[in-house]
Amino acid sequence: MAARPGGRSERVRASVIDATFAELVERGYLGMSVENVANRAGVHKTTVYRRWGTVEGLVADALDHTRDTPWPVPDTGTLVGDLTAIAYEVVDxxxxxxxxxxxxxxxxxxxxxxxxxxxxxxxxxARTAEAAQVVTRAVERGELPATTDAAEVIRLVCGPLYHRVFITGDPIDHGVADRVVRVVVHAAKAGLV
Amino acid sequence: MAARPGGRSERVRASVIDATFAELVERGYLGMSVENVANRAGVHKTTVYRRWGTVEGLVADALDHTRDTPWPVPDTGTLVGDLTAIAYEVVDxxxxxxxxxxxxxxxxxxxxxxxxxxxxxxxxxARTAEAAQVVTRAVERGELPATTDAAEVIRLVCGPLYHRVFITGDPIDHGVADRVVRVVVHAAKAGLV
Incomplete structure (x- = not known):
């Protein structure tokens, strides 16, 4: 049998994580059960109980795994290009x-x-810290002052997008993303972030 | 008996709305029932069923009532003062x-x-539209260009605060509020909003 990274234990974890997200989306957090996740993953429920314990444990592990999955940070050569790529990824x-x-x-x-x-x-x-690399590079290129709070630049770009989705229900599109990037870059260049 | 605005029907509605928010906070949406809301409000459950129908109807009416409750829009005389008051209200x-x-x-x-x-x-x-009055007044005073999107100024100020609360879990305080106000005002003065 060909070697696979992680082996059987990692394959079980991957199946259980996929099943956890699928059950979470289908039934919502309060509708989930360890048994349904185990059935969907094709893994014996005692294995799931032993390793993850509860629905809380399943959801937390699925998120921890996603957090640890590498994410391609954009590198377009300019701050506006990189922040626009990040904002479009949220919108899309x-x-x-x-x-x-x-x-x-x-x-x-x-x-x-x-x-x-x-x-x-x-x-x-973790995602904010990774995305903040684009701001650190912009500082190194001299596009932004050395005092810039790199993570805060990312939060100020993403905040209004998530606010529309989860709070006001206003639509988001590339035009909305372009505007928030312009606003934040203008202020960051003036040393306000 | 002294006259009260709205009379019995409005008093019933006020009790039911208070009970709806209290039950929502205590039990969460999925744990709510029309019967528990009626008991808490001291109103017969058939009255609540007839007028509101379901838990969905209760929650929607409670929010519609809150939306229609006047909210004191700040008027400090400057755009920065007004936006800071709005942002501090969110933080507080x-x-x-x-x-x-x-x-x-x-x-x-x-x-x-x-x-x-x-x-x-x-x-x-509705709250965004009310708050946007502070931006309209700033335009009238000549603090901002006539092309400014007033509601968007409010969303850009509030977005990063709600994003911290509901998405990243980062803390919010007056310093965070001050920074986002500075960022948005600087960009709005440059005609970017």
Whole structure:
């Protein structure tokens, strides 16, 4: 048999994580059960109980795994190009009726479980830190002052997009993304971030 | 008996709305029942069923009522002063462990019910439009270009605050609010909003 990274234990984890996200999207956090996740993953339920314990444990592990999955940070050569790529990725993920289901279900789960809240915050914290590399590079190129708070630039770009999706319900599109990038870059160049 | 605005029917509605928010916060949307709301409000359950029908109807009416409740728009004389007052109000409401429970429960309910989503979006749309008066006044005073999108200024100020609360879990405080106000005002003065 050909060697596969991680072997059987990692394959079980991958199946269980896929099943966890699918069940989360289909039934919502409060409708989930360890047994349904095990059935969907084709893994014996005692294995799932032993390794993950509860639905909370399943959701937290699925998010931790996603957090640890490498994410291609854009590198277009300019700050505006990189921030636009990041903002378009947010817009495109919520415009896609299938892709949007996972973050929506995760935010909902986090409002009902402290383990899911911790995992969600860790996930977004890690993604923000990765995306902040584009700001650090812009500082190195002399596009932004050395005092710039790199993570805050990312949060100021993404914040208004998530606010529309989860709070006001206003639509998001590339035009909205372009504007928020212009606003934040203008202020960051003036040393305000 | 002294005359009271609205009379018995309005008093029943006020009790039911108070009970709806209290039950929503205590049990969450999926844990609510018409019967528990009626009991808490001290109103016969057939009255509640007849007038509101379902838990969805109760939550939507409670939000519609809050939306229609006048909200004191700040008027400090300057754009920075007004936007800072609006941003501090968001920060202070989420810093208060009691006050924060209602918006958190409402956002959660909206992720589980389309009637609650509609009512939440209407609520935030109405509040954004009211707050946008401070931007319109700034345009009239000549602080901002006539082309400014007033509602978008409000969304850009509030977006990063809600994003921290509901998405990244990063803390919010007056310093965070001050920075986002500076960023948005600087860009708006340059005609970028």
């Amino acid at each position: 993920s919520f415009a896609d009726p299938v892709r949007r289901t996972v973050p929506v279900a995760v935010v909902a789960a986090a409002l009902m479980s402290s383990a899911a809240t911790r995992a969600k915050n860790d996930f977004y914290g | 409401s989420f810093a208060d462990p009691v006050r924060r429970t209602v918006p958190v429960a409402v956002v959660a309910a909206a992720l589980m019910s389309s009637a609650a989503t509609r009512a939440k979006n209407d609520f935030y749309g």
